[in-house]
Amino acid sequence: MKKPALPKDEALRLQSLENLNILDTSADERFDRLSRLASQMFATKVTAISFIDANRQWMKSCIGPFSQEIPRDISFCAHTILDSKPFIVNNALADPRFSDNPLVTAEPNIHFYAGYPIKHANGTVLGTLSIMDDEPRGFDDYDIQCFKDIADLVQSELHAIQLTTQDQLTGLLNAHGFQVLSQNSLNMCERLNAPTSLAYFDVRGLKQINQLQSNRDGDNALMFFAELLTFGFRDSDVLARLESDKFAVLLTNTPIANTKDILDRFKERVDRYAVEKRLPYTLDYNVGVSWVDEEGDYDFAELLNIARSLAEKTKP
The missing domain is CATH 3.30.450.40 (GAF domain)
Known part of the structure; x- marks a missing residue:
């Protein structure tokens, strides 16, 4: 055979x-x-x-x-x-x-x-x-x-x-797909009492890229960021583009300490990528993180709202 x-x-x-x-x-x-x-x-x-x-x-x-x-x-x-x-x-x-x-x-x-x-x-x-x-x-x-x-x-x-x-520009999940798949993953984590983190990314400067470069450059910046997310996180994580310049990742079976390390490495990768590709702009972003420890509340809407709120508070 x-x-x-x-x-x-x-x-x-x-x-x-x-x-x-x-x-x-x-x-x-x-x-x-x-x-x-x-x-x-x-x-x-x-x-x-x-x-x-x-x-x-x-x-x-x-x-x-x-x-x-x-x-x-x-x-x-x-x-x-x-x-x-x-x-x-x-x-x-x-x-x-x-x-x-x-x-x-x-x-x-x-x-x-x-x-x-x-x-x-x-x-x-x-x-x-x-x-x-x-x-x-x-x-x-x-x-x-x-x-x-x-x-x-x-x-x-x-x-x-x-x-x-699915988001048609980046190939990541869209907001609806993220909610459905994340809730499935959260249900599994709750059954296992496994820690979970959610990171919310707000990409900065997209309007300026569109104005100073072109709308195509703006789309390319979003696709670059999506590509970096894909390589920077695990296949078991849930990745999405929620709206224009907003992204999110649900990290299953991941305590908050590990999530912080992962996000630090991701930031290094983003900075290195901009230099290696000689981009005429930087891929800056704010990130907010929420998490569930063992036996916590595995509520998708609450996790997303907390992470979004934290990302917005860090805006310059």
């Missing part, structure tokens, strides 16, 4: 998937409707809309006898996300890449597989629309075109979700 390789943009792909906040969510009729359409059109045993995270294939929508999640290393769909083209296996038993795959040799006995990659707006492949059957079969150009038509509808629905949770 050939295990699937990792996409070249795996880090960005996983971050984009996490920011979408779609994993481990409940059934959604807009995706189930498209699964039913594909199942009816191709009359296959299994139809699924799946997303691939670091270790598994997780089904957002599935028709037929298939587990909601399976290990990534035996997933057919994990091969599909390596390209932007459809991935077709007409007879898995005769294909050395899959002939001894447990999904082929035992239930659900996948002998035919067709998968179409589903992309994020930034071009990374997050998941697939797939159909599977327990008998080998052909799949011609007309089938592929019809399959693509349904996959395009799935992708459109995915992009609609992105518009409600």
Whole structure:
């Protein structure tokens, strides 16, 4: 059995998937409707809309006898996300890449597989629309075109979700996405009695950059700051652009002493970046921090309001 390789943009792909906040969510009729359409059109045993995270294939929508999640290393769909083209296996038993795959040799006995990659707006492949059957079969150009038509509808629905949770300029979460994902993280921390911190950043001088340089330079400054946040914090932290020049980070399982050290290192990185890139402006900012110690109040709105208030008090 050939295990699937990792996409070249795996880090960005996983971050984009996490920011979408779609994993481990409940059934959604807009995706189930498209699964039913594909199942009816191709009359296959299994139809699924799946997303691939670091270790598994997780089904957002599935028709037929298939587990909601399976290990990534035996997933057919994990091969599909390596390209932007459809991935077709007409007879898995005769294909050395899959002939001894447990999904082929035992239930659900996948002998035919067709998968179409589903992309994020930034071009990374997050998941697939797939159909599977327990008998080998052909799949011609007309089938592929019809399959693509349904996959395009799935992708459109995915992009609609992105518009409600993601900031289009920086790729970070927007205010709504930050609230949803942060509350999920806070609920987990509360169950574990884990410390949590929230940092609120107010980037200074954006108006002056727009006036003295250009609006494009102002947008670039915001994208630079978002990039620095991405590299300066952990993958498990929740990052967002809340509004024009306001950013926030929720640091899970992080006591306030560690947060202060992290913010000091981040400030050094920001200052160094401006010098290395020879920017005609500085990326100055105010930051306010709120936190929850063990058995504290894990209230998102209160944490955000406190951090915002502290950032505003430090304005020159």
